[in-house]
Amino acid sequence: MASTNKSRRKFIKNSAIASSIFIVPRNVLGGVGYTPPSDKLNLAGIGLHGKGQSDIANACVNGRENVLALCDVHPSANGVMVSKERFPKAKFYIDFRKMLDKEKDIDAITISTPDHTHAVIAKECMERGIHVYVQKPLTHNVKEARLLTNLARKHKVVTQMGNQGASNPEQAIIQNWIKDDKIGKIKTVYTWTNRPVWPQGIPLHKPDKSKKPKDMNWDLWVGPAKNIEYTPFLHPFDWRGFWDYGTGALGDMGCHLMDVPVKALGLFEPYSIEASVPRTPYIKSYTPSSIYDEACPASSYVTYKFKPSKINDTEVELIWMDGGLRPSHPDGIPENKDIGDNGILMIGEKGVITASEYGNRARLYIDGKEVTKGKIKDIQGAEFGHQSSWIDAIKAGFNSKEQKSLASSFDFAGPLSEIVLLGNVAIRSALLRRSPRSNVFIGKKQLLYDNKEMKITNFDNANQFLTRKYREGWEI
Numbered sequence: 221m222a223s224t225n226k227s228r229r230k231f232i233k234n235s236a237i238a239s240s241i242f243i244v245p246r247n248v249l250g251g252v253g254y255t256p257p258s259d260k261l262n263l264a265g266i267g268l269h270g271k272g273q274s275d276i277a278n279a280c281v282n283g284r285e286n287v288l289a290l291c292d293v294h295p296s297a298n299g300v301m302v303s304k305e306r307f308p309k310a311k312f313y314i315d316f317r318k319m320l321d322k323e324k325d326i327d328a329i330t331i332s333t334p335d336h337t338h339a340v341i342a343k344e345c346m347e348r349g350i351h352v353y354v355q356k357p358l359t360h361n362v363k364e365a366r367l368l369t370n371l372a373r374k375h376k377v378v379t380q381m382g383n384q385g386a387s388n389p390e391q392a393i394i395q396n397w398i399k400d401d402k403i404g405k406i407k408t409v410y411t412w413t414n415r416p417v418w419p420q421g422i423p424l425h426k427p428d429k430s431k432k433p434k435d436m437n438w439d440l441w442v443g444p445a446k447n448i449e450y451t452p453f454l455h456p457f458d459w460r461g462f463w464d465y466g467t468g469a470l471g472d473m474g475c476h477l478m479d480v481p482v483k484a485l486g487l488f489e490p491y492s493i494e495a496s497v498p499r500t501p502y503i504k505s506y507t508p509s510s511i512y513d514e515a516c517p518a519s520s521y522v523t524y525k526f527k528p529s530k531i532n533d534t535e536v537e538l539i540w541m542d543g544g545l546r547p548s549h550p551d552g553i554p555e556n557k558d559i560g561d562n563g564i565l566m567i568g569e570k571g572v573i574t575a576s577e578y579g580n581r582a583r584l585y586i587d588g589k590e591v592t593k594g595k596i597k598d599i600q601g602a603e604f605g606h607q608s609s610w611i612d613a614i615k616a617g618f619n620s621k622e623q624k625s626l627a628s629s630f631d632f633a634g635p636l637s638e639i640v641l642l643g644n645v646a647i648r649s650a651l652l653r654r655s656p657r658s659n660v661f662i663g664k665k666q667l668l669y670d671n672k673e674m675k676i677t678n679f680d681n682a683n684q685f686l687t688r689k690y691r692e693g694w695e696i
């Protein structure tokens with residue numbers, strides 16, 4: 221099946237090369253912006269709630285590309301119906317595996333499902349030679365992120381993660397400030413968010429199969445997680461706050477905030493992580509152990525330590541906060557400048573750089589005064605052109621200039637997601653108890669990490685959180 225797709229794409233590309241030599245240019249035949257049907261990519265979208273709607277809509281570039289198929293486990297959901305109406309000619313599937321088996325002409329797929337199914341779906345697609353756009357975080361755990369990074373290179377597919385802020389031109393301004401040594405060596409970075417805006421730190425609702433939507437395939441939604449009966453509210457949103465399905469506030473927003481300092485400073489070698497989390501309050505009829513095991517905490521404070529990089533030749537301490545926590549107002553920024561509920565602070569020897577989520581509102585402060593920021597390059601298209609640039613890179617081919625310039629291909633998104641999800645390893649470690657009913661927490665410590673071997677070296681119990689147990693038939 222993979223060879224069929226690869227052969228088709230090779231034929232299209234070779235035909236395009238030949239036509240550019242022997243045939244009148246397409247813009248002469250059809251006008252400026254005209255794309256012949258033979259040059260259109262065949263797209264599919266898996267997961268159509270929330271971001272899934274905009275991901276497939278933006279990937280088709282205002283109808284320039286062909287949406288061949290759509291897939292979601294809940295076909296009558298409101299968000300799914302929006303995509304069905306937008307692309308009435310697209311064939312609809314409930315099971316992504318059946319779609320992949322039947323639709324042999326799919327070139328590229330957007331994957332916007334809950335976190336726990338990202339890796340298993342993306343792996344299946346890439347092994348068939350299909351290019352993938354995957355929502356953030358790239359995967360549910362650290363080892364899955366490393367796997368997808370390696371698979372993208374092995375199968376030579378063009379990839380992009382859905383942290384659209386990576387394509388924000390303001391990030392380039394921040395990177396230039398760092399390269400131009402505007403604030404000197406940077407030793408401390410803060411990133412924070414006001415998320416969660418969904419339930420965290422509370423137990424799961426009790427299963428109730430009588431409340432399951434009649435046309436929803438619950439077994440497919442559960443995917444690689446342990447098999448449970450339909451549980452209200454997990455779908456379509458509350459899954460974010462429970463470890464079996466989501467990755468909490470850090471997983472949700474880390475890729476939108478930490479990507480700025482990680483890329484600007486080259487922070488790809490974390491050697492230490494440590495988390496501080498609140499004790500979940502007592503809830504009648506639930507033992508503390510059940511809450512700690514099920515739910516991401518209501519807030520967290522995580523400290524990463526990174527080795528020096530080629531860009532910033534000193535160690536960096538990066539601090540993450542969520543649940544409403546945020547850093548104290550730093551020296552070097554006027555008192556009347558609010559640092560916001562979601563933000564980034566990069567504190568250097570000579571000044572401070574600030575930004576909000578997605579790298580927006582980048583500011584440079586030197587000697588307590590704001591320095592005029594650089595001119596922002598205007599990017600046409602939705603979400604900074606994040607999806608359309610992925611489409612253009614697919615047409616240009618793997619290893620092309622366009623592919624290499626993607627803001628969040630898996631070569632970057634994979635390591636970034638590893639770093640983000642490593643914070644969850646520390647959070648879950650900090651919630652480990654001596655025994656199920658004990659209030660003695662044994663994992664509240666600095667965890668030393670071997671990035672190359674992907675291993676916590678000083679507390680073996682934490683290594684279980686680098687991966688997960690997979691339900692039979694869903695192993696990767």
